[in-house]
Amino acid sequence: MSEIIIERPYLSTVAHRISSDAEAIQVAHTLAEQFREKASERDRKRILPIAELDAFSQSGLWAITIPKEYGGAGVSFRTVGEVIRIISAVDPSLGQLPQNHLVVVEHLILDASEAQKRFFFDLVLRGARFGNAFSEKGSRTVAEFATKITPDGDGYVVNGTKFFSTGALLAHWIPIVTVDEAGLPYLALAEQGTAGLQVVNDWSSFGQRTTASGTVIIDQVKVPREHVVPIYQAFARPTAGGPTSQFIQAAVDAGIAEGAIEAAIAYIRQHARPWIDDQHSKHASEDPYTIHQIGDLKLRLHAAIALLDRSAEKLQIASAEANEATVAAASIAVAEAKVLTTEIALLASNKLFELSGTRSTLEEYNLDRHWRNARTHTLHDPVRWKYHAIGNYYLNEVNPPRHPWL
The missing domain is CATH 1.20.140.10 (Butyryl-CoA Dehydrogenase, subunit A, domain 3)
Structure with a gap:
């Protein structure tokens, strides 16, 4: 495992804004050449790509799917695929890290309220990264969740444990997939450092070593109502x-x-x-x-x-x-x-x-x-x-x- 002590990631600078498909592809090629240099060493020593990840999200590539009406580039799916492929060809761990982030953006597009879209899209445009607290170990299938969301005053409280949490350790926000009493899934977005939210760097797979896809412990985590999205609607x-x-x-x-x-x-x-x-x-x-x-x-x-x-x-x-x-x-x-x-x-x-x-x-x-x-x-x-x-x-x-x- 990496011996690096991971500090809570903060947004200290505003990310570049990409304005077109062509620019997104050009930026991806430029970053790929930078990421290629020590990719093998990072894999061999399980060195988490902290500086590389910052460069990746600060480049604006993590915001390219945000619609133009919200200030994003609104690039095509083909461009998204090419960007991910270009980065993955030199370092697949880095290529995988934005996957859940981009899927969260897609679910915000599909099911978030207008206020939620404007709030979270603005964060992403500034360089915020979403992690992932989706899958769990021990359930009959990958689609069954024990993590529960319960009404709590004006908001909610979430409890559970997640694994395969790609990117959560180095994310600014951790979207948690959780279910209500009826078994309907919601996305509860909790900011890194929220009380009761713990990310453990215990990913030990022989491959994709530097995705930090380990454990997220969710213990009485309070999430405001405005940070909860009914993602079950996307499949209804x-x-x-x-x-x-x-x-x-x-x-x-x-x-x-x-x-x-x-x-x-x-x-x-x-x-x-x-x-x-x-x-x-x-x-x-x-x-x-x-x-x-x-x-x-x-x-x-x-x-x-x-x-x-x-x-x-x-x-x-x-x-x-x-x-x-x-x-x-x-x-x-x-x-x-x-x-x-x-x-x-x-x-x-x-x-x-x-x-x-x-x-x-x-x-x-x-x-x-x-x-x-x-x-x-x-x-x-x-x-x-x-x-x-x-x-x-x-x-x-x-x-x-x-x-x-x-």
């Missing part, structure tokens, strides 16, 4: 809330795949040797079987990105005109992209070693981080159920269920 009617969450996850996986292929190409060019039965190649990069495999990986990556872009277009339609048909089409398109991005992330991070040879497994290269990150992040939701949803949609004309995992 057709909205793009669910597929938006999955879309960002798929973009992370595409970035992981891209980074793994890039690492394979670099290692093969610099270090790998031709096999003894190859009597003609002077360099491993001339091995015809290696050339074939790299071509296959690139082809599969481009296919996955094409489906990711296609799903972004479907999401754009569903966001503009949400109904049963448009939301189902978006969910299925995102599911298709998620299947291919998962498969290429796992394949590329495995082929990296097959094509590079035994020496590539040495700890000094830390190339196993690509496989560890791919294996960990792709476990977020099972692709086997994506196939079922896709097949049922096309074969039996059954729309997929509405929830955050589809």
Whole structure:
């Protein structure tokens, strides 16, 4: 675990405001080059990317989905996917950190009151980061919650324990998914440092090591009424809330795949040797079987990105005109992209070693981080159920269920 003592994050400066899709992509490329430099060291030593995360949110990229009428750039889903993919290609932990933040922004767009939108959007535009207190351990399924919200005077009190709390340790605000007596989910947004709210840095996974996705303890946490959003409404009617969450996850996986292929190409060019039965190649990069495999990986990556872009277009339609048909089409398109991005992330991070040879497994290269990150992040939701949803949609004309995992 990181030995760094984590201080409560404060907003000390106002973030840059991005004004267009093109600017968002350009800023992402610039940051990616900065984040690439010590990405391997951060992974190896479990160093939390505190300075990098500050640069990331202060760049304005965490506010790009805020609608233009509230001062944001209101960028397209395609741009969101590209930004996440660009960052994830160099450091998937950093690429994953804004995922829940962006989903919270989407739920505020969908279900928050006008006053809530103006309050929280202004915070995000200034550089505030939302963490995540969503999933719990020990329940029958990931969608069942024991964390409860109870009326308390003019506000509410929340109690429970969360895990897989990506970004919560380094967030300014922690949105807590909680249920009322009827089992309906709400989002209770608590500011970091609120009495009874404790974030524990106990994330010990072998992959995505620096997302600080550990435990959040919620003990009699008081939340004002104006900071509680009825997010159950997003799934009681057709909205793009669910597929938006999955879309960002798929973009992370595409970035992981891209980074793994890039690492394979670099290692093969610099270090790998031709096999003894190859009597003609002077360099491993001339091995015809290696050339074939790299071509296959690139082809599969481009296919996955094409489906990711296609799903972004479907999401754009569903966001503009949400109904049963448009939301189902978006969910299925995102599911298709998620299947291919998962498969290429796992394949590329495995082929990296097959094509590079035994020496590539040495700890000094830390190339196993690509496989560890791919294996960990792709476990977020099972692709086997994506196939079922896709097949049922096309074969039996059954729309997929509405929830955050589809």
